[in-house]
Amino acid sequence: MDIISNRDEFIIENKPFIYKTASNICKRNLQWENDDELSIALIAFNKAIDTYNNEKGNxxxxxxxxxxxxxxxxxxxxxxxxxxxxxxxxxxxxxxxxSLNQFEIDIENKIRAQEIYDFSRRLKEFGIEFKDLIKSSPSHKDTRNELLNVAIKISMNEDIVNLLYKSKQLPIKKICLLTSKKEKFIESWRRYLISLIIILSDDSFKYIKSYLNIKAGD
Amino acid sequence: MIKKGIVMDYDGKNAVLLTESGEFISIKTKEKLSVGQEYVYKSKVKIIPKQFLIAASVILVLFLSLFYNLYYTVYASVTVSINPEIRLDINRFDRIINVVPLNEDAKNLLSEAKVKYKKLDNGLILIVNKAKEKKYINNEYYEGNPKSIKLLVDGKNINLTKFYKEIKKQKLNLNTLDIKNIKKNDDKTKLEKKENKIIPPSIKKSNDVPIPSGKKIVRPKYKAKKEKSVPKGKNK
Structure with missing residues (x-):
């Protein structure tokens, strides 16, 4: 970001972009004075200015x-x-x-490809391949959303995440206690749940995580 | 159906996509893909809307229940009497839907001849053949002898040509009775009996008089009233 000399000016110029991105994820109109979501988006934008380099595409x-x-x-x-x-x-x-040119798209794809490669290696540690996930991922939207919220809760719990990475198995009973879901439900979607937990809890898969169209509702 | 996702795995023909909605899907494509790229997949399969499926299943259920009702509604009955006496209930498609043995011999015969859900013609032929086997039909039932197979038909438009042909071929005696004709005859005799009972002697007497009974009773009363309503002063 050498070209931009005045950071504040650049941020003010891009306030509509920040607002649009944040409100699109939150699925509602936000207010700069009241909503935490906009502050978080602003901090993230500031962080993007800090950490951006040409290797990161657009x-x-x-x-x-x-x-x-x-x-x-x-x-x-x-x-x-x-x-x-x-x-x-x-x-x-x-x-x-x-707004993206082919060069930027290629760079993004390369970064994503590297992440996918790492993600695939991580899944293999659990004995899971992408082909297994086709059958194991729920086609019904409600089930997928239910599992997303279960995965969010699990990824927040460090004990369970650590246990998962150590034993390479889902601690189903602990998860049931945490999420108050049935064992059978967790067991039947085990593979998909592991893949979601990995994406959500590991910062090294941020491109994959950001690709998922996750929105928030009350 | 259009699905957009990033290519997670690709082996030259098949690819695994991770869609924005978190679903892992498998696709077949002739295009060259690379892992990490975003790909928009257009499948040729059309999705049938849910409402259409619901409507179709409702229609199917209605149709099935209608057919079930039609199939299991007794349209006509045929009673065969040899010595075994059997009542066969048939539906409008001439299929036997209910078999009722009316005596012990019939039970014995039906234990070996399964006629349910068969065409009426075929069922009757089977019954006759079994009856022959079991010797319920003996020489006395053949042409020139007094005994005959009795067929009592209750219902409309029953086609028994195949059965009649078979009976002719086997030279058996057959006596077909239509219950409607019997009923009509019965009704006629009953009516005659009723008429005889109903006509009481008093009415017979009134019939002798040429004026109808109603007029006879009403008119004099009416006249009498009129006479009463006329004021006495005016007459004077």
């Missing part, structure tokens, strides 16, 4: 990714207040697509 894509991940982390920390859900976007964001 700046706005990068900033959007950071804002999205920060907000998901915020929702995760306040999981009692928010219910998260996946959204299937019908309209492709043409404006955003056009």
């Amino acid at each position: 700046f706005y894509s990068y900033a959007k990714m950071l804002i999205k991940n920060s907000l998901i982390d915020y929702f995760r920390n306040n999981s009692s207040k928010y219910t998260l859900y996946f959204i299937d976007e019908q309209i492709i964001d043409i404006q955003n697509k056009n």
Whole structure:
């Protein structure tokens, strides 16, 4: 960010972008004076300015990714207040697509490919392959959303996450106590749940995490 | 159906996509993909809307229940009497839906001849053949002899041509009775009996008089009233 000499000016210029990104994730109109979500988005944007370099592709894509991940982390920390859900976007964001040139897209794809490679290695430690996840991922939206909230709760609990990484198995009973879900439910979606927990709890998969269209509702 | 996702795995033909909505899907494509790229997949399979499925299943259930009702509604009954006496209830498709043995011999015969859900013609032929096997039908039932197979038909438009042909072929005696004709005859005799009972002697007497009884009773009363209503002064 050498070109931009005045950081404050740049942030003020990009306030509409920050607002749009944040309100899109929160699915409601936000107010600069009252809503924590906008402050978190602003901090994430500031962090994006700090950490951005040319290897990270388009700046706005990068900033959007950071804002999205920060907000998901915020929702995760306040999981009692928010219910998260996946959204299937019908309209492709043409404006955003056009603003990216092929070079930037390629860079983004490369970063994502590296993350996917790491993610696949991590899954293999649990004996899971992507092909297994096709059968193990729920096709029903409600089930997916239910599992997303279970995964959010688990990723907040360090004990369970550590136990999961150590034993390479889901501590189902502890999860049932934490989430008050049935053992059978957790057991049947075990593989999908592990993949979600890894994505949500590990910062090294931020591009994959930001790709997921997670929104917050009360 | 359009699905957008990032390519997680690709082996040249099949790819695994992670969609924005967190679903892992498998796709087949001829395009060259690379892991990490975003790919928009258009499947040729059309999704049938939920409402259409619900409507279709409701129609199916209605249709099935209607068919069930039609199938299991007794349309006609045929009673076969040899010595075994059997009542066969049939539906409008000429299928036997209920078999009722009316005596012990019939029970014995039906234990070996399963006629339920068969066409009426075939069922009757089977019964006759079994009766022959069990010697309920002996020489006395053949043409030129006094005994005959009795068939009592209760219902409309029953087609028994195949059965009649078979009976002719086997040269058996057959006596078909239509219950409607019997009923009509019965009704006629009953009516005649009733008429005889109903006509009481008093009415017979009134019939002798040429004026109808109603007029006879009403008119004099009316006249009498009129006479009463006329004021006495005016007459004077």
